[in-house]
Amino acid sequence: MNQSVPMCAASFEETGEPASKLGMWLFLASEVMFFAGLIAAFVVLRFTHPAWPGPEGHLNKWLGTANTFILLCSSWTVVMALADFQAGRQRSGRLYLLWTIVLGSAFLVIKGFEYSAKLPHGILPSTNIFWSCYYTLTGFHGLHVLGGIIANLWLFFRAMQGRMGPSNAYKVELAGLYWHFVDIVWLFLFPMLYLL
Amino acid sequence: MTNAQTASKTYLWIWAWLAGLMLLSVVASELPLAPRLITVIILGFSTVKALLVALYYMHLKQxxxxxxxxxxxxxxxxxxxxxxxxxxxxxxx
Incomplete structure (x- = not known):
């Protein structure tokens, strides 16, 4: 018998949560381990290298602050998009989703601007341990931001085709959970790299 | 006020708190205090911000x-x- 079961919307009786949501949280748990490993390595290296970041110069605190503000705004827009799609407000939901994509892209543009101010001056991952950590942490984080932008773009185009509504707003919730996680990671990377 | 309006208002308040705590972190990094104390203050703010995002934007509270x-x-x-x-x-x- 071939029964079509909407697995994403199904709930496990044991947890009471939709399988898709529980799956996303388990994925995020594995991502926590990934970034925690990188951050732990950074902390150990930071304590063992008193000359930090070294004579090559410091990062621009204000660009980092601007990027943090941008990601905080994007977290607000994505949660508003979810609220609007759940309430059936398609147009407003699409707009908030678009803002999330724009803000995420702005974050990457600023990050690219920062990289372009360092790389041509010979400040490379191989320059010293600080810059190795900087490029590794921000590079992996940037890739995660890019992944979030692609997911939100896919949702935006579906919404433009009129294929998003209260019944499948959970997809925005899943993308939103990932986006908020990426934001939380940056909330720790920003002070560690730019402020301390 | 409907539930949706209340939720939207809460989201905006959380955003304001997050932005405020971010600014406080930047200000704290300039204060003439012991580096260890500044580290505790700033990472404390980061933890509060992460909790706010997780509880309210990721809906862990409900x-x-x-x-x-x-x-x-x-x-x-x-x-x-x-x-x-x-x-x-x-x-x-």
Whole structure:
């Protein structure tokens, strides 16, 4: 018998949560381990290298602050998009989703601007341990931001085709959970790299 | 006021708190205090911001405790690993 079961919307009786949501949280748990490993390595290296970041110069605190503000705004827009799609407000939901994509892209543009101010001056991952950590942490984080932008773009185009509504707003919730996680990671990377 | 309006208002308030705490972190980094104290203050602010995002934007406050457990468990594992390494006589930091 071939029964079509909407697995994403199904709930496990044991947890009471939709399988898709529980799956996303388990994925995020594995991502926590990934970034925690990188951050732990950074902390150990930071304590063992008193000359930090070294004579090559410091990062621009204000660009980092601007990027943090941008990601905080994007977290607000994505949660508003979810609220609007759940309430059936398609147009407003699409707009908030678009803002999330724009803000995420702005974050990457600023990050690219920062990289372009360092790389041509010979400040490379191989320059010293600080810059190795900087490029590794921000590079992996940037890739995660890019992944979030692609997911939100896919949702935006579906919404433009009129294929998003209260019944499948959970997809925005899943993308939103990932986006908020990426934001939380940056909330720790920003002070560690730019402020301390 | 409907539930949706209340939720939207809450989201905006959380955003304001997040932005405010971010600015306080930047200001704190300029204060003439002991580096260790500044580190504690700034990472404390980061922890509060992460909690606000997780509780309100990721809806852990209203979701079942199962998801909170899934979210907290890896952090406990990491904490245990860090404490193990930091307390080990075999590892010199």
């Amino acid at each position: 979701d079942r405790k199962t998801l909170s457990f899934v979210a907290v468990f890896p952090l406990l594992v990491v904490l245990a690993a860090v404490l193990l390494v930091a307390s080990s006589r075999l590892v010199k930091l």
